Amino acid sequence: MKRVFFLWVVILSVSCSSSKFFTSDVKPIEINEMIKVEPFSFISLIEKGNMGVYNDSISKIAKIALNESLETFREKLRLSLEEIYVTDTLAKKELEQEMDFFIREAERNKKKKNHTIEITPLVDSLLSVNDKRFGLFIIQNGFTRAKGNYGGQVAKAIGMGVLTGLATGTAYYQNPIKSGSTVYVVIVDNQEKNVAFYNKSIIQDREPTEKENITKQLQNVFEKYFWEKQ
Numbered sequence: 001m002k003r004v005f006f007l008w009v010v011i012l013s014v015s016c017s018s019s020k021f022f023t024s025d026v027k028p029i030e031i032n033e034m035i036k037v038e039p040f041s042f043i044s045l046i047e048k049g050n051m052g053v054y055n056d057s058i059s060k061i062a063k064i065a066l067n068e069s070l071e072t073f074r075e076k077l078r079l080s081l082e083e084i085y086v087t088d089t090l091a092k093k094e095l096e097q098e099m100d101f102f103i104r105e106a107e108r109n110k111k112k113k114n115h116t117i118e119i120t121p122l123v124d125s126l127l128s129v130n131d132k133r134f135g136l137f138i139i140q141n142g143f144t145r146a147k148g149n150y151g152g153q154v155a156k157a158i159g160m161g162v163l164t165g166l167a168t169g170t171a172y173y174q175n176p177i178k179s180g181s182t183v184y185v186v187i188v189d190n191q192e193k194n195v196a197f198y199n200k201s202i203i204q205d206r207e208p209t210e211k212e213n214i215t216k217q218l219q220n221v222f223e224k225y226f227w228e229k230q
Helices: 056-072 089-109 121-129 149-168 211-222
Strands: 016-018 034-037 040-048 051-054 079-084 134-145 180-189 194-204
Touching: 040 056, 040 149, 056 134, 056 211, 089 121, 089 134, 089 180, 089 194, 121 134, 180 211, 194 211
Parallel strands: 034 079, 034 134, 040 134
Antiparallel strands: 016 194, 040 051, 134 180, 180 194
């Protein structure tokens, strides 16, 4: 699951962006209530070079910030008072895999009209048991750097640029990305048995654990669907 989310590092080009979203035939006004499923946050820490390792403590901090950010949009998103928590380890892994499937399919087909992404077994069960038509699923993937790592990588990049300049007459270097976050959002329709909505938001050089940054990402994800761009 986590390897999929590291693809965003390659495609970052702006400080904050959202892609063209995927939707079914369901109109936003029809989504009169949604139940939130406990979000996932996978945050890596880069301590040496540019290789990140998943960090459980930082991921938990990011998850708290993500939940707090969601509360900002509770009324706009018409979230129900109930929430779904998946505590079983195997079930959590299965849910990650099903979210992986939704994201891959939506990314491949978001430009196609009348395409349907069918509901998966565990998601179907979670919504059916709770007698809810719409479920909100959110996954955050990101990274941050240990103290001193970023400065070292900048110095290294400048050094490589100088060496290139001496060899070619033109110095060029690219600063490493300090930190970043990608938020993926999937809304599933248990009545029609398909994905009703999918979108993602990407930011760079912003900490993935800060509520302000995540709130901005969620705003970008839902605008033009649930509300007009502000």
